[in-house]
């Protein structure tokens with residue numbers, strides 16, 4: 001079984017949020033020391049709300065949003081005013097609430113000109129990554145300072161679903177999907193190699209609905225084949241899980257409880 005290096009479990013969402021804050025601040029500070037900027041990819045689902053809870057309050061160190069570059073780990077092929085848009089969600093939960101004194105992040109949403117053609121939408125987003133992370137011929141993969149990911153009850157993450165042929169893609173950085181099992185069907189997603197490559201990778205998974213999949217990922221060999229399991233296995237020590245008690249009910253892999 002693959003050993004996840006860092007599994008942290010908390011009894012309340014407030015406790016989870018304040019520990020996630022310390023973790024993100026550490027990642028932020030070392031990224032800024034290294035290259036004066038902090039490149040983060042975020043997912044949709046329940047994550048943006050938790051992230052807002054973590055980042056908008058707290059007094060331990062400073063969130064330097066002015067140095068942040070925010071990308072989407074996956075995005076749905078819908079306009080920004082559509083309720084399924086991850087950008088809309090992140091904007092409403094987090095970006096619009098950042099106090100001016102913390103600075104303004106540079107955000108890289110999809111180009112909605114290409115909504116009718118998901119391949120083109122993915123290619124254009126890949127070009128956005130190329131323009132930020134250097135040309136494809138000079139870096140094999142873009143290196144995010146931090147990937148902030150969710151974990152679906154079926155073990156999907158980003159828009160990489162169990163059994164999908166997209167999991168075998170080795171070249172592309174960003175992939176189109178037209179038949180997502182979770183609606184809406186049309187999306188783009190970071191590829192598995194890009195998601196596995198993050199300098200730091202954090203999964204946030206809360207609630208009883210996650211306990212079966214977390215038990216598979218942490219306690220069974222089969223769970224290592226799920227998209228979250230594949231990232232967990234390859235990422236090793238670079239991966240941290242932030243979960244609550246209901247989500248690890250029945251997991252035998254030891255979690256550190258209460259703090260980082």
Ligand SMILES: O=C(O)[C@H](O)[C@@H](O)[C@H](O)[C@H](O)COP(=O)(O)O
Nearest residue numbers: 043044045046150151152157158
């Ligand atoms: O756009 C998406 O659909 C998300 O990025 C997706 O990958 C999400 O992170 C998981 O489905 C977990 O979602 P929950 O945290 O809401 O369960």
